[in-house]
Amino acid sequence: MKNKYKKALLSVxxxxxxILVWHITASLANRRLLFKIPLPYNTVKAFxxxxxxxxxRRAVGNSLAHIICGFLFAxxxxxxxxxxxxxxxxxxxxxxxxxxxxRSVPVAAFIILAWLWIPSSVIPAVISFLMVFPIVxxxxxxxxxxxxxxxxxxxxxxxxxxxxxxxxxxxxxVLPSFRNACITGLGFAWKSGVAxxxxxxxxxxxxALLSNAKSNLExxxxxxxxxxxxxxxxxLENVIKFFWRESR
Amino acid sequence: MIKFDNVSFSYGxxxxxxxxSLTVNRGSRICLFGESGCGKTTVLRLLLGLEKxxxxxxxxxxxxxxxxxxxxxRLIPFKTVLQNVELFAKDRERAxxxxxxxxxxxxxxxxxxxxxGGMQRRVxxxxxxxxxxxxxxxxxxxxxxxDGNIKLAASRILKIAADRxxxxxxxxxxxxxxLGADIVYMK
Numbered sequence: 001m002k003n004k005y006k007k008a009l010l011s012v013x014x015x016x017x018x019i020l021v022w023h024i025t026a027s028l029a030n031r032r033l034l035f036k037i038p039l040p041y042n043t044v045k046a047f048x049x050x051x052x053x054x055x056x057r058r059a060v061g062n063s064l065a066h067i068i069c070g071f072l073f074a075x076x077x078x079x080x081x082x083x084x085x086x087x088x089x090x091x092x093x094x095x096x097x098x099x100x101x102x103r104s105v106p107v108a109a110f111i112i113l114a115w116l117w118i119p120s121s122v123i124p125a126v127i128s129f130l131m132v133f134p135i136v137x138x139x140x141x142x143x144x145x146x147x148x149x150x151x152x153x154x155x156x157x158x159x160x161x162x163x164x165x166x167x168x169x170x171x172x173x174v175l176p177s178f179r180n181a182c183i184t185g186l187g188f189a190w191k192s193g194v195a196x197x198x199x200x201x202x203x204x205x206x207x208a209l210l211s212n213a214k215s216n217l218e219x220x221x222x223x224x225x226x227x228x229x230x231x232x233x234x235x236l237e238n239v240i241k242f243f244w245r246e247s248r
Numbered sequence: 249m250i251k252f253d254n255v256s257f258s259y260g261x262x263x264x265x266x267x268x269s270l271t272v273n274r275g276s277r278i279c280l281f282g283e284s285g286c287g288k289t290t291v292l293r294l295l296l297g298l299e300k301x302x303x304x305x306x307x308x309x310x311x312x313x314x315x316x317x318x319x320x321x322r323l324i325p326f327k328t329v330l331q332n333v334e335l336f337a338k339d340r341e342r343a344x345x346x347x348x349x350x351x352x353x354x355x356x357x358x359x360x361x362x363x364x365g366g367m368q369r370r371v372x373x374x375x376x377x378x379x380x381x382x383x384x385x386x387x388x389x390x391x392x393x394x395d396g397n398i399k400l401a402a403s404r405i406l407k408i409a410a411d412r413x414x415x416x417x418x419x420x421x422x423x424x425x426x427l428g429a430d431i432v433y434m435k
Contacts, residue, residue, distance in 0.1 A: 153298065154318060158316065160335065160336065164335075
């Protein structure tokens with residue numbers, strides 16, 4: 001208990017330290033007119049002012065909806081492909097160029113490619129999907145292929161049904177990797193989705209707000225939006241971790 | 249009950265069994281004895297259907313239920329000791345009885361990774377003994393056990409197996425004697 005309290009205090013202190021560094025850096029930069037950096041106080045003030053507007057709340061809602069949609073679709077399809085390629089050499093061989101291609105193409109290239117054919121409002125969802133899909137696929141496939149075949153052999157010889165082998169050996173073996181893929185994937189989905197929004201500017205999205213604020217040289221607003229992106233990323237990460245803990 | 253009739257088997261070009269014949273009757277206990285690589289485990293794999301008989305034949309009654317203590321413990325690492333046994337046992341009571349009889353009453357909720365090698369071996373033995381079986385197969389079952397635990401495990405095996413056939417693979421004649429098994433020398 002004491003350790004937990006100490007750890008929490010240390011975390012708060014470290015955040016405080018970096019805010020102080022930010023404050024000092026911003027003060028020095030602004031005083032010498034090197035470049036403008038908004039002060040932490042002004043950023044937080046801009047954040048709360050912004051948060052009260054319907055435009056901002058709608059943008060957050062839209063971005064979350066699109067990116068989570070892409071993420072969920074990627075999780076489901078990645079799981080299916082992972083199971084298929086973990087169990088079938090033919091499927092794995094036939095589809096491996098696809099997964100390799102998706103993993104090796106840079107996210108910016110995907111955004112531009114997608115922009116050729118897809119309406120800008122859908123691109124964040126598509127990009128989130130493309131970032132998460134191979135992560136889930138490969139993690140599930142690797143976990144399935146890594147199951148000790150001697151365990152399966154033992155269970156089968158000792159009379160365990162195929163259904164029970166899946167329930168008692170295969171699923172628990174794959175679950176930790178699948179969980180990690182989802183946690184890592186959600187972070188990727190959020191970052192790449194917002195990047196897609198910044199590039200493609202779909203109306204009513206966080207990325208578009210960020211892009212507009214930058215164009216208008218509204219420094220406090222740029223920082224406030226970045227702060228929002230960070231906060232939402234942390235919330236999403238903790239929600240998924242909580243979900244996994246509860247479902248265990 | 250089980251009859252190997254002139255069975256020959258090779259892994260690739262390496263011949264492991266040549267014209268091997270053996271009859272295991274109801275209630276008989278036999279020990280396959282010989283040096284490493286002489287084909288003892290192959291006999292078990294052929295019997296369990298893990299390898300296909302190409303030359304000769306094996307006759308068994310249909311729907312024979314096997315309980316096996318494998319050469320490796322093959323415990324499920326993310327299940328507790330009790331779960332490892334209970335998953336295969338006829339009922340929970342039998343699983344607990346066997347684990348307690350093998351001196352594992354304090355470890356029912358431990359995970360295999362938390363146990364010593366000898367304890368894991370006893371869990372593997374308890375798992376096999378908790379099954380509903382017609383034939384008990386023991387592939388070097390006492391590896392890693394001290395003398396006291398070998399005697400404990402042997403007496404439990406004899407009690408549970410009763411008049412059902414037991415096929416033991418071992419390097420040790422004393423283990424065969426403990427189980428009262430007839431030795432089949434393999435070369």
